[in-house]
Every structure is written in C-alpha cells, then in structure tokens.
Amino acid sequence: MPQANTPRVRIQDVAALSGLSICTVSRALRQLPNVSEHARGRARDAAAKLGYKASSAASRLAGGSTGSVAIIAPTATAWFFARAVEAAEEVFADGGYDTVLISLRNRSGVQPKLFGDLAGLAQRVDGVLLLNIALGETEMAALAESGLAVASVGMHGVPWDNVGIDNAEAARAAATHLLELGHRDLAILAGSETGAPTVVTASERRRGFELALADHGLTVDPDRVIDAGSSIEGGRLAMVKLIESGRMPSAVFAGCDETAFGALMALRESGLSAPENVSIIGIDDHQMSWFLGLTTMAQPVADQGAFAATLLIDRLHRSGLPNPPFAGPPSNHLLETKLVERNSTRGR
C-alpha cells in the first residue's frame, strides 16, 4: 500500500521541541495530574506547532484509549435511528472521537455474534452507545465484563447512563388529546413487544394509553388493541383490519408516526380520510408528519442521541479516575415530548 509521504510527527518530536521528556509530554497532553502548568503549556504549544496528534494505534497498544466509540443500532435507515446516529456522531466528532457504526440490520445472528466477541470490540473502541437494543442477560453480563463504557438511548433499567422519553406519559398525553376532543371509542395501533426487559417502548406506550382511558373512566376494549409493529406496512394492515371490522373507532392512537402513515394510507385506499372519518394521532414527529398533516407527540430525537453521546464522553473522560466503574452511579434522563397539533385530529 502506498504510504503518505509526510513522515509522522511523533511524540518524540514534540518532546524535542519543547525540551521535555517524552513521558512528560504524554502526560501533559492527556491532562494527567502531576504536571506543572509550565510544562503543560510548553507541551501544548509544541504539539500545536507541529500539528501533533497521538497515533491511536500506538496509544491503544500501550494501554491508552482508542479514541473511538461504537454506536450500535437496530438499523441505520429508520428515521429515528438515522437522526440519533447523526446527532451522536456530531458530538463524538467534536469530542475528538471516531464513530464506528454497527447496524444490527434486524438480522438475527449479528447481535449474538457481536456480543459473543465483545472483547474484540472492546479492543477497538473505548465505549459503546446503544440505541434501543434489546439485551439478554448474557449480553448484559458480557457488556459488564468487556470493560467498555456504555450509554444508551431509549433503554430501561440498565446500569449505565440512559436518555429517553417517558413513553407512558407521551402515550397518555396523546390519548388524552383524543379524549379531550370528545372521542370515546379509541383504538390503539400498538407496537410489538420485544421480550427483553431493556426495551419497553411498546408496552409503556400501551400502558400510557390505558392510563389515559382510565383517567376518563374508560377501559380498554381488547378488540381495539391491534398489533401493528412499528412499520408503515404494519400500520396499514392494522388499519385495514379496523376498517374491515365494520366497526370504525372514533379515533386512533398509533404507537409511532410510521404506523400512523400506514393507517392514513389504508384510509385513503378505502376512500376514507382523517380527520373526516376518524382522528389519528402518532408519536415521533417524523420528518414527513408535517407534510402529511399528522397530529403527533413530538419527541426530540437528535437531542436524545446528542445527550447520550455527551454522557458517554463524560464517562470516558472520568475513566482515568480511581473509583470504578467510571465514577458515579448511572443516570437516567427523560426528555420532554410535546403535542404538535396538525389536522389529522378534530373534535366530534
């Protein structure tokens, strides 16, 4: 392989220029304690003048950090994940970290394989950001053993920093909006449950729906709970089922915007529409929701990704400290959701 022709600037060059020893330069540049301000300044200046950046390979090999983190997502194409990934990548980049993208691509097999060789991953990255990953017991253990710093988005009851929204509350607010509009016959296009206790988005949203009904003295009719996954097609099929039942609900709460899109499509295919024949509300505020006039509970996706990334970096920075693991108990942050009224809902 052809090599770059600029010979590498080594730490030794910085040491020479600054008149310090290699060791002192190394410590100074990594903000370690026990370095005089004077030395630190000289080292920094010399490094800057030479455009020095530590070789991540050498650094890693010698026991330092790799300067990169991995983002593990179920898929990279879905709207939610694409946005979260990009926001996190930006934070990582600004923090000087490379972002290794690992998409599970909804293919069975890649997650087990990945967690089966976590030690290998741990060797290449300093930490991982998990996006809505359903983890089994073994996997949690593997993660703990790997020595990786971890943070996540949209996960539940995990022993590391997490950022998410209050799914139950968001669903409750959505359903309440429908209720306050005067609707009484509500259906829910529910997401499917994962089984793993770390990701409870779907069940929480369903619970919020129930809560809202209960607030209004209503109970959930099992016939009005339709499994729709979280895809457009799933939403469409679910709505078709509702239409064909001949007993159209007055309003529909879709577990996420994509499901709502599918429902909207099914409606149109039957010559119906929202809000004329039925009110529809979703959760997400997907990029296209505005376009389709979908009323929805907006959740700050980019913020979730960025925030979680920040938390991970913080951990990483504190990882030099003595008290493991990474100083401080895990935190869980719930970001605000907000009702965005458009014209897929109306009073009755």
Next chain:
Amino acid sequence: MPQANTPRVRIQDVAALSGLSICTVSRALRQLPNVSEHARGRARDAAAKLGYKASSAASRLAGGSTGSVAIIAPTATAWFFARAVEAAEEVFADGGYDTVLISLRNRSGVQPKLFGDLAGLAQRVDGVLLLNIALGETEMAALAESGLAVASVGMHGVPWDNVGIDNAEAARAAATHLLELGHRDLAILAGSETGAPTVVTASERRRGFELALADHGLTVDPDRVIDAGSSIEGGRLAMVKLIESGRMPSAVFAGCDETAFGALMALRESGLSAPENVSIIGIDDHQMSWFLGLTTMAQPVADQGAFAATLLIDRLHRSGLPNPPFAGPPSNHLLETKLVERNSTRGR
C-alpha cells in the same frame, strides 16, 4: 478503566501451539505467499482453537492494516445516504471491517478540516468510501497523497472506482414518460449545482431533461426551470412559484423525490392535486413515494452503497500487490434505473 479479564490471545500463543515461528504464523494467517500449505494449515488450526484474532492496534502500528474503513457522507439522515450507508456497512462488516461514519452534516468547515488532516484519518482507516462528496482540487490531491484506498458513490470523473446511475438517462426517461403521456408544457424542479466537478447529479439530470425535450422537437423554456435544491421545502417553494405564476405547466419533473414531495404539498395547500391539475414525476423511489403514489424513476440505492463497498474491499485486498496504486485502473459502474408508474402522472 476496568479491563476485560480474559487475557489476550497473542500471536505468540498461536506460534507456540502450532510449533511455528511468530513470523510464519503472521504470514500464514494473512494469506501471504511463501508459506507452505502445511504450515498454513497448522497456523490456521491453532488460531481457530485459540480463538485468536490479531490486535488491530498492534497490527496497525507495525504497518499492517487497521481493519476499518470510513464512509464520508454529506449527511447521514437523508433517505439516500442512510440507505447507502447501511448497505455499505453490511458489506464492510461481512468483510471483517469496522465502519467509521463521518458525516459532513452540511456544515461548512467540517469538510475542509477533514481533508486538512487526511493523514490523520489515513492512520486510523485503510480506505474511504465517498458518497456524493463535492471535492476541490486540493482535496483530490490530499486524497491521492494520503495513501488511502478510495471508492465512491455518485461521483464523476474520479481516479478511483465509482458506482452510480446514469443521471442524464434517468432524467431523460422521466421526462420522456411525461412527453409520451402527451404533455408538452414541462417544468423542471432542478437541483442546485455544486460547482465541484466531482458531483454533477443536478446538472446531468437537467441535461437529460433537455435531451428528452429535444427528442420531441421541444426546447426548454427558461421560465420552466426552477431551482429547488433537493429538499422537501425547496420543492414546495418551487411549486408555489409555479402556481403563483398563474401559468401552470402541464407536467413537472422533480429532480428528486423529496423535491416532488414538496411540490405535492404545495399543490395540496392550494387545493390542487396531482395528477388532476398537473402530472408529477420524480427520481429516487423514496420510501415514502409509494405511500404518496408518486410516479418516479427508481434507483437502486442500497445496491450502489453495497457495490461501492465491495469494490473498495477488493482494492484493499489487492493492496498487498506490487504495482500501485492498488492494481488496475479505476472502474465506473452505472446501475439501472427503472420507471415506477404510480398515480401522480396521467395522460392529457
């Protein structure tokens, strides 16, 4: 930082178990020539038994490969890029490479900075996959100097492997579809030009449009060429302009599906619709196009990403060979586009 508790399996362990020298094991495992089949077998067996995988850090430091590649994209959230990235990531993962995601996030500043320190990147990855990146002279030179293997999607006249579609041809086919439907007054919602000669998507599509008209003895009316960028909002604004001009064209060719979405939205806002008041065709076959019933020229996005990734890996594999750079002249592959008729177009 807490460390994994399994002590690393080193090449030395493999050497000991197989009764070979470290050096021979290293060569055997990397498929280098001048190793007897017998030795190769022993090395492989021992490595398998021990679950040995070379440390990428050590490997890199010693002059080997990093085992990772970077994908550089203008953004990771747009439909096209998200899909291409995921498809490429899959290929890379299957090939044993880590994928480092670098999004330019449409922020001025990050591209110059990135190319200003390509040497740094070159140290962390073996190759880069460029997605529709508009490159200046200096940047091309920096890339050549970096020693990185390169491949790209949707680029033009570049000295490395590229995969794309024939933009002029796709546009021509789209416009031709409109013409064959009997439309004569055509407008184009054109993408904006980048200025850099490496990305010519917009201008090629515009040229294709002109070609189609010419085929039918028509010429392009400058008033019917509206700059719309490639965003939904841009498409909407462009269509508004057309509507407000009071002189509605008979059919509209949108430079990409997202532009078409915006146009559709503008129509709806004015109480108009396609194909009743005007026929609309796009290029892409965006995930939502089916939903919106948009007729469009479908392009294989995932295939482009995957194919380009494959080409990059091939180069990487051949990079051990003597004749630089990476054996063989650059190739350019144009993938097929296909008309997908839905109901945003009709005859007149």
Next chain:
DNA sequence: AGGTCGATTGTAAACGCTTACAAATTTGGC
C-alpha cells in the same frame, strides 16, 4: 558430488505510545 537458486522459515528490530519506577526538584515545617 559440488554449487546455485528458489522456496520456506526464523531472528530481531522497529512501530509510537503508556506507565512503573527511579531520579531530581521543590515545598514546608522546625
């Protein structure tokens, strides 16, 4: 047989950094 050449294998020196540990320097209490 002796010598040569090619293929295979081994030895040992990088690669650029981190980090025990030792050395040098400063600080501060009397």
Next chain:
DNA sequence: GCCAAATTTGTAAGCGTTTACAATCGACCT
C-alpha cells in the same frame, strides 16, 4: 538552613504486530 515529604520529571520496559534480513532446506544443474 536542614531534612522529610510531596511534587515534578526522566528512564526504560513493554504493548502485539509486521517485516527486513539472515538462515535453512531441498531441488536441480553441471
């Protein structure tokens, strides 16, 4: 001013590979 303790700095030994280069081993010619 002097000594112990605390702080700052330097020395040198790895980290796990790759790769010149040297060594070994047969095979093949003459």
